[in-house]
Amino acid sequence: MKRKKRWTSDPFMGYLFVLPAVACLSAFFIGPILYAFYLSFQHFSFLNPELSSFVGLDNYLRLFTDQRFHRALWNTTLYSLGVVPVQVSLSLLLALIVDSKIKGKTFFRVTYFLPTVTSSVAVSVMFLYLIKKEGLVNLFLSQFGIQGRSWLMDVDFALPSIMLMAIWTTVGQFMVIYLAGLQEIPQDLYEAARVDGAGGWRQFWHITLPLLKPTTFFIVVMSIIGTFQVFDQMYIISKGDGGPLDATLTVVLYLYNEAFKQFDMGYASAIAFFLFAVILILTIIQRKIFKDETYQ
Amino acid sequence: MWKRAARIFLYIIAIGYACITLFPFLWSFFTSLKLTPDTNKWWVPVSRLTMENYTNLIFSHEYPFFQWFINSLIVAAVVTVGNLIINSMAGFALARIPFRGRSFLFYLVLGIMMIPPQVILVPIYILLSKLNWVDTYYGLTIPWMVNSFGIFLMRQFFLSIPRELEEAGFIDGLSRWGVFWKIILPLSKPALATQTIFIFMGNWNSFMWPNLLASSEEMYTLPVGLSTLYGEYNAFWNHILAGTMIMTIPIIIVFLIFQRHFIRGIATTGIK
Numbered sequence: 001m002k003r004k005k006r007w008t009s010d011p012f013m014g015y016l017f018v019l020p021a022v023a024c025l026s027a028f029f030i031g032p033i034l035y036a037f038y039l040s041f042q043h044f045s046f047l048n049p050e051l052s053s054f055v056g057l058d059n060y061l062r063l064f065t066d067q068r069f070h071r072a073l074w075n076t077t078l079y080s081l082g083v084v085p086v087q088v089s090l091s092l093l094l095a096l097i098v099d100s101k102i103k104g105k106t107f108f109r110v111t112y113f114l115p116t117v118t119s120s121v122a123v124s125v126m127f128l129y130l131i132k133k134e135g136l137v138n139l140f141l142s143q144f145g146i147q148g149r150s151w152l153m154d155v156d157f158a159l160p161s162i163m164l165m166a167i168w169t170t171v172g173q174f175m176v177i178y179l180a181g182l183q184e185i186p187q188d189l190y191e192a193a194r195v196d197g198a199g200g201w202r203q204f205w206h207i208t209l210p211l212l213k214p215t216t217f218f219i220v221v222m223s224i225i226g227t228f229q230v231f232d233q234m235y236i237i238s239k240g241d242g243g244p245l246d247a248t249l250t251v252v253l254y255l256y257n258e259a260f261k262q263f264d265m266g267y268a269s270a271i272a273f274f275l276f277a278v279i280l281i282l283t284i285i286q287r288k289i290f291k292d293e294t295y296q
Numbered sequence: 297m298w299k300r301a302a303r304i305f306l307y308i309i310a311i312g313y314a315c316i317t318l319f320p321f322l323w324s325f326f327t328s329l330k331l332t333p334d335t336n337k338w339w340v341p342v343s344r345l346t347m348e349n350y351t352n353l354i355f356s357h358e359y360p361f362f363q364w365f366i367n368s369l370i371v372a373a374v375v376t377v378g379n380l381i382i383n384s385m386a387g388f389a390l391a392r393i394p395f396r397g398r399s400f401l402f403y404l405v406l407g408i409m410m411i412p413p414q415v416i417l418v419p420i421y422i423l424l425s426k427l428n429w430v431d432t433y434y435g436l437t438i439p440w441m442v443n444s445f446g447i448f449l450m451r452q453f454f455l456s457i458p459r460e461l462e463e464a465g466f467i468d469g470l471s472r473w474g475v476f477w478k479i480i481l482p483l484s485k486p487a488l489a490t491q492t493i494f495i496f497m498g499n500w501n502s503f504m505w506p507n508l509l510a511s512s513e514e515m516y517t518l519p520v521g522l523s524t525l526y527g528e529y530n531a532f533w534n535h536i537l538a539g540t541m542i543m544t545i546p547i548i549i550v551f552l553i554f555q556r557h558f559i560r561g562i563a564t565t566g567i568k
Contacts (some may be wrong), residue, residue, distance in 0.1 A: 013472045014395030021386035021442050022401070028439035029408060032419035039418065046422065097310050110555055111314045114321070117551045117558070119501030121519040122540045125526055126320045129327065129533055134336065136323060168316070173562060180563035200302075229412055232503045236523050252414050260508065265418045272415040283410045 040269035047263060059270035069271065071246050072254040075159060079250065080227040082163040087223050088216065091171045095178035096208075109179070113172035120169070120232035127165045128152065128237065152237055158247045162233050170226065174219045181215030182208070214289075221286040225279050231256065251275055321544070328538040335534045349538035360514055361539065364521035368543075371436045371506070371517055372499040378441030379495045380488060386442075387450025388476055392462065402451070408444040414504075421508060431511045440499070446491050453487035454480065490561040493554050500547055518543045 043055045063069055098109050115123060131137045131151045138148025151157045185208065193203050231252040234242060240257070242249030251271065259268035327335065329345040353361045389395070390402050420439060421430070429435035457480060465475040481488070503519040510516050516524070522539050551558055 010393070010472065011395035014389045014393035014398065017385045017389035017393060017476075018401060020382045021447060024382060024439075024442040025404075025408065025444070028420065028423075028442075029411075029416060029444075030404075032416040032423060033411065035419040035422070036415055093309070094313060097306055100306060102306060102310060108310050108314060109559065110552070111317050113555070113559065114317060114548065114551070117497060117501075117547050118321075118544050119503065119519050119547070121501075121503050121522050122544045123320075125522065125536060125540045126324045128526070129324060129537060130320055136338070139338070168320075172317075176559050176562045225412075229414060231414070235503075235507070236526065255414060256417065256504075256508075259418045260421070265422070268418050272418065275412055276415050279412050280410060 036269045036272060039266050040273055042266040044266040044269075045263065046265055052266075055266070059267045060274075062267060063270060063274060068246065068249065069251075069254060072242070072249045072251050075246075075248065076228055076230070076250045079159060079163055079166075079230060080224055082160065083166050083227050084220060084223045086163075087167050087171060087174060088219055090167065091174035091219070092178050092212070092216070094171065094175045095182060096204075098175065099179060099182045109176070112175055115169045115171075116173045118169070121236055123165060123169050124233050124236040127161075131161060153244055155244050155247045158237070158244060162237060162248060165233060166227070166230070170223075174223065177219055177222075178212070178215060181212050185211045217289060218286065221282050224282055228275065228278060324537045325541055327534055328541050330534045332532065332534060335532070349534050350542065353535060353538055353542065359521065359525065360516075361521065363514055364516050364518045365542065367436075367510075367515065368500055368518040370433065372496050374433075374437045375440045375499045376492055376496045378437070379443050379446050380491060382442045383446035383491065384450050384481065384484070384488070385476070386447045388454055388480060390447065390451045391454035392459075393472070405444045405447050409448065417504075417508065424509065430509055431515050433515075435509045436506060436515070436517070440505075443495065446495065449491060450484070450487055453484055457483055486557070489554065489557045493550070493558055494561060497547060497550070500543075 040059050041054060041056060042052050043058070044052045094108075094112055098105055098112070102108070129135060133148065133150040135148075137151075141148050149157070151161045189207050189211075190203055193207060198206065229252055230250050234248045234250050234253045235256070238244075238248045238253075240253075240261075242253050242257070252275065255268050255271040255275070258264045258271065326345075328349055329347070330337070330340050331344060331346055331348065334340045334344060354365075355362070386405075390398060390405070424430050424435045424439070427434075429438070461479055461483070462475050465479045470478060501519065502517070503523070506517040507520045507523070510520055513521075513524075518539075522536070522543060525536050525539055
């Protein structure tokens with residue numbers, strides 16, 4: 001590492017190589033973040049910037065009293081609680097199946113992964129068509145005597161319907177991460193267990209599951225972060241307003257509407273930093289547990 | 297006996313879930329081939345299916361669908377090329393060229409990876425409107441030309457390339473720049489392929505940013521255009537689903553061709 005040769009000591013070239021990245025990141029990421037932080041202490045009017053004023057912590061304090069924000073946070077939390085456990089267990093189940101001695105592994109792996117590469121808009125439109133009032137899902141349910149309805153227009157069913165859609169979309173992605181985790185389990189552990197007379201079920205509980213713990217933890221955190229950032233599906237399905245009756249209003253959708261419909265950009269920035277804090281805490285917990293092993 | 301039952305059960309779950317995954321695609325594709333009067337019929341004989349919805353969309357006079365397709369292509373291609381160059385250069389410096397502030401910069405890149413992009417929705421919009429870049433290709437491409445995750449990926453990859461190859465290049469009289477272009481990048485095809493796939497796919501599918509930054513119909517990308525189609529013409533499901541297929545099929549083909557890279561990329565990095 002410490003060879004002192006002509007070509008290893010030209011820091012100028014180093015700066016030249018990072019210059020485009022640093023310029024772009026400063027102008028379009030770091031600068032904007034600092035500005036957003038400043039805005040979150042302002043009453044900011046986009047249309048009349050001269051009417052802007054410093055309001056201290058008002059925007060942050062408003063988060064505690066704003067009923068609609070609470071609704072958005074509650075919806076997002078419910079969404080997260082509904083999606084994460086199902087997503088994680090289903091992706092583990094599928095990974096175990098694809099990893100077992102089954103024919104057509106590649107077919108199953110590729111098929112399960114397809115929704116992940118499909119745009120959220122396409123997925124939303126396809127599901128809107130499937131579960132509309134006269135759609136195929138309701139026809140199917142009517143065979144069992146279940147009365148169909150406009151699931152996405154219904155206050156009680158709109159959010160759960162989007163949850164199912166989200167699970168369908170992302171299960172493949174997490175399955176692939178689980179598959180990578182499964183590859184890392186040494187095969188001789190299973191052989192030893194077999195010699196000791198442990199069956200498949202006990203092998204799963206005493207070898208597979210404990211050794212997959214880091215992978216599971218990683219997936220849980222990724223999944224929570226993903227669910228807290230949800231926006232596209234809600235925006236498309238509710239046509240932007242989070243309806244019916246705020247049933248699909250999420251934190252990011254509320255942020256978006258406060259910023260670009262109410263033009264209350266100071267308050268929107270405070271919401272953004274709230275989201276940032278939630279995600280930062282989750283990420284730090286994850287990194288602490290992983291002890292940065294993947295980052296060196 | 298029990299083993300056999302377990303295996304059959306395994307196949308039932310595997311095939312069952314494959315059906316659940318494929319069905320929405322197939323049903324949407326089928327509907328996109330139906331004539332408008334047939335749209336609400338469950339079953340339509342193959343002889344009555346048509347590509348009409350596709351040609352109508354592409355040559356539509358009511359909305360510039362073809363332009364949306366071209367916009368999506370331009371934006372995704374330009375952003376991908378920009379990212380490949382800028383991220384690789386920065387990743388190379390962080391991996392191989394010692395300079396003051398390098399580790400600070402590396403930690404900065406790691407830090408940026410943790411920040412949710414929604415935090416900059418408001419300031420980016422203000423900045424781009426000050427620059428008059430809202431509703432232009434500049435606004436849809438230039439701010440997205442760098443990706444902290446891409447920098448990190450390239451750095452990790454470059455660290456795995458033996459130093460001797462680089463030194464051999466210097467001895468042959470290549471400059472730092474020459475070594476980077478002629479030796480390092482050709483060796484980095486797997487990492488570049490992974491990056492290309494993720495950035496192209498991310499931009500092709502992206503909705504939140506173009507929805508904010510493209511305000512006139514002519515500047516929409518496919519996802520934004522399609523969301524307005526759904527809003528305005530939602531009686532014509534065969535049309536809307538044809539549009540959905542035009543957006544989805546190319547990316548699925550790309551995925552099927554490069555699926556190994558895709559899946560390896562996700563497995564090693566965990567993100568999409």
